[in-house]
Amino acid sequence: MKPSPKTRGRTDAGPTPTPAAARARYAARATVLKALAHPVRLMFVDHLAAGERCVCELRNLAGLDLSTVSKHLTVLKNAGLIQDEKRGQWVYYRLCCPCLGNFFTCIENILKRQATTKLKGLASK
Amino acid sequence: MKPSPKTRGRTDAGPTPTPAAARARYAARATVLKALAHPVRLMFVDHLAAGERCVCELRNLAGLDLSTVSKHLTVLKNAGLIQDEKRGQWVYYRLCCPCLGNFFTCIENILKRQATTKLKGLASK
DNA sequence: TTCATACTTGGCAATTTAGCCAAGTGACCA
DNA sequence: TGGTCACTTGGCTAAATTGCCAAGTATGAA
Numbered sequence: 579m580k581p582s583p584k585t586r587g588r589t590d591a592g593p594t595p596t597p598a599a600a601r602a603r604y605a606a607r608a609t610v611l612k613a614l615a616h617p618v619r620l621m622f623v624d625h626l627a628a629g630e631r632c633v634c635e636l637r638n639l640a641g642l643d644l645s646t647v648s649k650h651l652t653v654l655k656n657a658g659l660i661q662d663e664k665r666g667q668w669v670y671y672r673l674c675c676p677c678l679g680n681f682f683t684c685i686e687n688i689l690k691r692q693a694t695t696k697l698k699g700l701a702s703k
Numbered sequence: 704m705k706p707s708p709k710t711r712g713r714t715d716a717g718p719t720p721t722p723a724a725a726r727a728r729y730a731a732r733a734t735v736l737k738a739l740a741h742p743v744r745l746m747f748v749d750h751l752a753a754g755e756r757c758v759c760e761l762r763n764l765a766g767l768d769l770s771t772v773s774k775h776l777t778v779l780k781n782a783g784l785i786q787d788e789k790r791g792q793w794v795y796y797r798l799c800c801p802c803l804g805n806f807f808t809c810i811e812n813i814l815k816r817q818a819t820t821k822l823k824g825l826a827s828k
Numbered sequence: 829t830t831c832a833t834a835c836t837t838g839g840c841a842a843t844t845t846a847g848c849c850a851a852g853t854g855a856c857c858a
Numbered sequence: 859t860g861g862t863c864a865c866t867t868g869g870c871t872a873a874a875t876t877g878c879c880a881a882g883t884a885t886g887a888a
Contacts, residue, residue: 604742604749607810611745615736616876617729624729633835643878648836650876658817667834667885674816677809684802685732691799692783741846758865771847773866792855792864830888837882844875852867858860 613657614681618642619650622671623678626660630672738782739806743767744775747796748803751785755797 614620618640625631625639637647651671654660659678660671739745743765750756750764762772776796779785784803785796 600746601742604745606814607807608740608742608745610810610813611736611740615733615740617726617733618876620729620732620736621725634833644835645837645879646877652836658813664835664884669835675809675813677812681806681809682732684800684806685735687802688735688783688800689731743846759863767846768848769865770849770867774846777866789854789865794865832885832887834885835883838880840878840880842875842877845873847872848870850868850870853865855862855864857862 610657610659613653613659616650616653618647619654622650622654623659623673624682626671626673627678630663630670632668632670634668636671735782735784738778738784741775741778743772744779747775747779748784748798749807751796751798752803755788755795757793757795759793761796 614623621639622631622636625636633644633647633651636651637644640647640650651660651662655662655671659674661674662669662671664670739748746764747756747761750761758769758772758776761776762769765772765775776785776787780787780796784799786799787794787796789795
């Protein structure tokens, strides 16, 4: 038996509007995810969820060179996740997007499930 | 005026259990996000959300070398996002995590907001 | 105007990632 | 037993990412 080759000739159930548009949308999503896919940037987002922070505060949290911190923040900003505001000699960053909480809840679910599966795997040996 | 330096000496409002544990959790989350942070893998997840697929179906979707597709699937599997099952000579992959829908909703919000901001930026010139 | 603080930007080296090709494994057919 | 199909794995190169240092800009204080 062969797996049904109806991937094309579809009756418009599921994803894919036009190939090109779909590709563009996946690329756009990937850009956002890539911005989040780093421990330090994830930490920044987590802390910014509690309120705005200036760069030097985030530098203390990360324990990295200021230039490195600045570049991480630029990545998050370019992805549309945070915005900055200069007040005096300080630059404050804050989250743009209130929905990131759900986001992390979902990731935690995945991690939990992963842990459970790993345990099951060990038990069945 | 200086920004309040109470980042340490905190009264346990907000994130950070212990520095080491926090770092580990951010790293774990980043691993999951990194797995999702690629257009092709995102497309796979999107299609798998509609039901299981064998590798060659996904290969057709992506238009990439079979070995490349296989490696992308390995990345998703190692991140705990999908699981595989061999039936006959085919290997079928399916999603582990039903919550990925919310995930994408959130990303779409970010993208929309980004588009709006960009428009506003253009308008104010 | 001079100096210090708070960043940002450019440039570099080390590491990681993404793609392909080639070779290997396992299931099924003749 | 030999061949084909459906994958996976190893190895390679090109490109992207992450960190630091050094240099530049902007704000406020002396």
